[in-house]
Amino acid sequence: MTIAAGSQDDKQRRAALWLLACLGVLAIQVLVQHLMGRLWICECGYIKLWEGVVKSSGNSQHLSDWYTPSHVIHGFLFYGLGHLLMRGKPWSARLLLATVIESAWEIAENTPMVINRYRAATISLDYFGDSILNSAMDTLAMAVGFLIASRLPVAATVAIAIVLELFTGYMVRDNLTLNVLMLVWPLDAVKAWQAGV
Structure with a gap:
C-alpha cells in the first residue's frame, strides 16, 4: 500500500465516523x-409520502x-x-455541525413554548407539533440540501433557494x-394575506 492510498483510506474512515456521528x-x-411525548407518526395511523394540505391535521405529520x-x-x-466556521475541515464534519443545529431546532420547534408561539403568531392555528417521523425527515431534507450546496456553485444554490421560496x-x-x-x-398584514383574507 502506498502512502497516498493509506491517506485516502484514512480520509474515508474519518468521513465515515463523521457520518456515523450525524446518525x-x-x-x-x-x-x-419520544421522551417529550411526541407521536411517532400521524395520529391518523398511516404514513403518506406527501401531505399537500397546509391547514390540515396531517401537516407536519408525514414524510414530506x-x-x-x-x-x-x-x-x-x-x-x-x-x-465560514470550519474552513479546512471535511464536508462530513461540517455536516455534523449542520445536523446538530437542525436537530436542536427540531427539538425546540416541538416544545410547548414554540408550538404555542406558532399558534398565536402564524396561520398555523391547528399546529400541534411534528410527528417524530416528520421531524426526522425534516433533518434528512436538511442533509439533502447540505449535500446539494456542497456540489453546486453558490449562484446555483442561491437560485434554487429563491425558486423554492417563491414557489412555496x-x-x-x-x-x-x-x-x-x-x-x-x-405582522397582521402578512397573517391576513396568509389566511387568504
Missing part, C-alpha cells in the same frame, strides 16, 4: 422527541409536506455557515422567510 445526533433527536423545501434551504444555509410562497402563502418573520416579528 447518532439524529437518533438522539428521535429519542428526545410544503415545509420540506424550507429544510432543504436550511441545508444550504448550514453548508454556508460550516464553510405562491402555492401555500408560506415559506422559510415568512415562517421566520411571523415567528419572530408577526
